Amino acid sequence: MTKASSRLFFTYILVVTIVLTAIGLITLPLVIGDDKIIVFLALLGCYIIFLVIIYQLFDRYIKPVKKAAAAAEELVQGNFRARTYETQYGDVGKLSNAINLLAKNLQEMATQEKMQESQLRTVIDNMESGVMLIDERGYVHLVNRKFLNLFGKKRKDYIGYLYYDVLEQERIYKAVQEAFLYEDKVKTAITIVKEIEQYYVEIVGAPIFNDSNVLKGAVLVFHDITELKRLEQMRKDFVANVSHELKTPITSIKGFAETLIEENMDDKNIRSKFLDIIYKESERIQALVDDLLELSRLEKEEMHLRFEQINITNLSQEISTIIQQQAYKKEIKFVANIQNDILINGDPYRLKQVFINLLNNAINYTPQGGKVFLEVKLLSDYLQIVVQDSGIGIPEDDMNRIFERFYRVDKARSRNTGGTGLGLAIVKHIVEAHKGYIQVKSEVEKGSTFYVYLPMHKNIS
Ligand SMILES: Nc1ncnc2c1ncn2[C@@H]1O[C@H](COP(=O)(O)OP(=O)(O)OP(=O)(O)O)[C@@H](O)[C@H]1O
Ligand SMILES: [Mg+2]
Numbered sequence: 001m002t003k004a005s006s007r008l009f010f011t012y013i014l015v016v017t018i019v020l021t022a023i024g025l026i027t028l029p030l031v032i033g034d035d036k037i038i039v040f041l042a043l044l045g046c047y048i049i050f051l052v053i054i055y056q057l058f059d060r061y062i063k064p065v066k067k068a069a070a071a072a073e074e075l076v077q078g079n080f081r082a083r084t085y086e087t088q089y090g091d092v093g094k095l096s097n098a099i100n101l102l103a104k105n106l107q108e109m110a111t112q113e114k115m116q117e118s119q120l121r122t123v124i125d126n127m128e129s130g131v132m133l134i135d136e137r138g139y140v141h142l143v144n145r146k147f148l149n150l151f152g153k154k155r156k157d158y159i160g161y162l163y164y165d166v167l168e169q170e171r172i173y174k175a176v177q178e179a180f181l182y183e184d185k186v187k188t189a190i191t192i193v194k195e196i197e198q199y200y201v202e203i204v205g206a207p208i209f210n211d212s213n214v215l216k217g218a219v220l221v222f223h224d225i226t227e228l229k230r231l232e233q234m235r236k237d238f239v240a241n242v243s244h245e246l247k248t249p250i251t252s253i254k255g256f257a258e259t260l261i262e263e264n265m266d267d268k269n270i271r272s273k274f275l276d277i278i279y280k281e282s283e284r285i286q287a288l289v290d291d292l293l294e295l296s297r298l299e300k301e302e303m304h305l306r307f308e309q310i311n312i313t314n315l316s317q318e319i320s321t322i323i324q325q326q327a328y329k330k331e332i333k334f335v336a337n338i339q340n341d342i343l344i345n346g347d348p349y350r351l352k353q354v355f356i357n358l359l360n361n362a363i364n365y366t367p368q369g370g371k372v373f374l375e376v377k378l379l380s381d382y383l384q385i386v387v388q389d390s391g392i393g394i395p396e397d398d399m400n401r402i403f404e405r406f407y408r409v410d411k412a413r414s415r416n417t418g419g420t421g422l423g424l425a426i427v428k429h430i431v432e433a434h435k436g437y438i439q440v441k442s443e444v445e446k447g448s449t450f451y452v453y454l455p456m457h458k459n460i461s
Contacts, residue, residue, distance in 0.1 A: 008058075008062070017047070023043060024039075024043050027043075060092065061092050064085070064092045065092055067084040067096065068099045070082075071099050075102070075103055075106060080103060080107035080110050081103075081107060084096045084100060125145045126145070127146060128224075129224070130144060130147030130148075130149070130222035131143065131220070131221055133208075134176065135217040136180075136215055139161065140160065140162075140163055140166065141217070142159070143155060143158045146224075150201060150222055151167070153166075171190050172220070175203055175205040175220065176205060176220070179205040179206060180218065183207050183209075183215060185206045186205045186206075187202070187203070187204050187205075188202075188203050188205075189201065189225075199224060199226045200226045200229045201222050201224055202222070204221045205219070206218065206221075238406075241405065245406065249281035250281075250285070252277065252281050253281045256277050257278060260275075291420050291422040292422065295425060295429065298429040298430065299429065306347050306348075306349070307345055308347075309345055310345075311341070311342070311343055312346075312376060312383060313342050315352060316338050317336070319352060320334070320338070322356075323359045323360075323363065330366075330368060331368045332369070333370075335373050335374070336375075336376075337373070338374070339377040342378055344383055346434055347430075350434075351430070353430060354452060355385070355387075358385075358452070363389075364419070365391040367391065371389065372388070373387075373388040374386070381455060381457075382453040382454060383454045384452070385452040385453075386449060387450045388447065389447050389448055389449075390446070393442045393448055394409055399442060402440070403438075405421065406420070431452055435455050436453050436454040437452075438450065
């Protein structure tokens with residue numbers, strides 16, 4: 001029993017006691033003899049009956065109502081675990097049952113809401129794009145993990161602050177203002193410089209309205225488009241490079257052909273010289289187109305290498321014979337050290353390309369009288385191919401870039417050798433398609449060494 005209800009209970013008892021005592025005091029002097037005892041006993045009986053009735057009334061009606069009121073108060077304050085005890089007596093019983101049911105439903109709803117909130121938070125936090133939510137006055141209410149990754153600082157440095165106090169980019173201010181002003185979606189882009197890296201971020205801002213269509217704030221979504229931009233730039237560079245590579249031989253073919261057409265060439269020698277140039281230039285275009293096709297074939301994901309067991313010893317010896325002749329012509333000393341009977345799973349045609357490209361480079365970029373060395377040997381898990389030369393070497397700044405398409409250290413010089421600048425890009429692709437890797441060490445004027453490692457697993461496809 002609560003304090004208040006017990007006070008009421010005792011007040012009623014006190015009133016009944018006073019009333020019955022008063023009746024006793026008035027009636028008892030009026031009766032005489034044994035009647036006094038009877039009247040006293042009757043009054044006592046009445047008193048007891050009253051007590052029982054009052055207690056019953058309290059227990060069945062007043063106490064449950066008070067309990068129900070207390071439970072309702074707890075519910076109002078947000079404690080959905082509050083319950084009242086259930087009785088079966090009439091309307092009071094119905095009331096307490098209804099309150100308990102209400103409490104149970106509220107508790108379930110609150111649990112569900114909490115669950116949904118945590119699910120939503122997890123989704124927002126794990127989104128690939130940054131999200132910022134601001135209210136109609138510009139205060140930040142929510143930022144997700146990706147947003148913090150992009151802009152740095154902690155969540156607490158944004159929440160509760162005005163967006164223009166915590167963000168620096170003018171374009172974001174403009175986007176928010178436009179979203180508020182035109183009540184429509186806006187798109188813009190910014191660059192963020194973090195340490196030394198630059199990020200391109202596309203921003204989409206959208207106003208938020210409540211049920212009565214009143215503007216309640218805005219949500220800004222930040223997409224990191226750095227990778228996309230990089231790919232776009234690569235594509236542009238690629239097109240520019242291909243056009244540039246084709247321009248020189250085409251101009252030269254056109255020029256010589258025009259001269260042949262316009263001028264009456266009687267001198268057979270000059271004519272055949274011109275035709276020879278035209279032929280060489282067209283060969284150059286063909287080599288370029290072949291290499292480009294080869295690269296695009298290698299880049300296609302569906303491209304499957306034709307894996308088979310190959311005797312890499314035989315394959316490298318065959319290539320050595322061809323290279324030996326080239327080296328001999330250029331007065332370069334070529335030495336090959338090939339381990340016996342190495343079998344490997346791989347695509348023989350592609351692996352041949354790796355050897356030829358690397359060895360051709362070694363011969364091309366080594367002056368007369370230099371040395372080229374080929375070594376093929378088995379390490380514990382890998383096949384190691386070493387192509388070493390005593391040539392011109394590669395400056396340190398260019399070392400990482402020589403595997404890019406069209407990249408040449410000395411543009412004029414390697415173009416003179418007939419190179420397209422695609423050889424090493426093709427080599428790298430092939431090696432990686434075999435799950436291997438390639439490394440290079442070089443020193444200018446001293447020479448370069450290329451190391452290729454191919455895994456010896458039985459099934460690399
Ligand atoms: N052994 C080497 N020594 C010095 N520089 C090299 C060597 N190998 C490659 N390079 C440099 O790397 C660049 C890229 O080589 P890559 O083989 O991709 O193209 P390329 O030889 O110019 O033309 P190609 O596509 O016909 O092989 C070369 O232009 C050259 O500057
Ligand atoms: Mg080359």
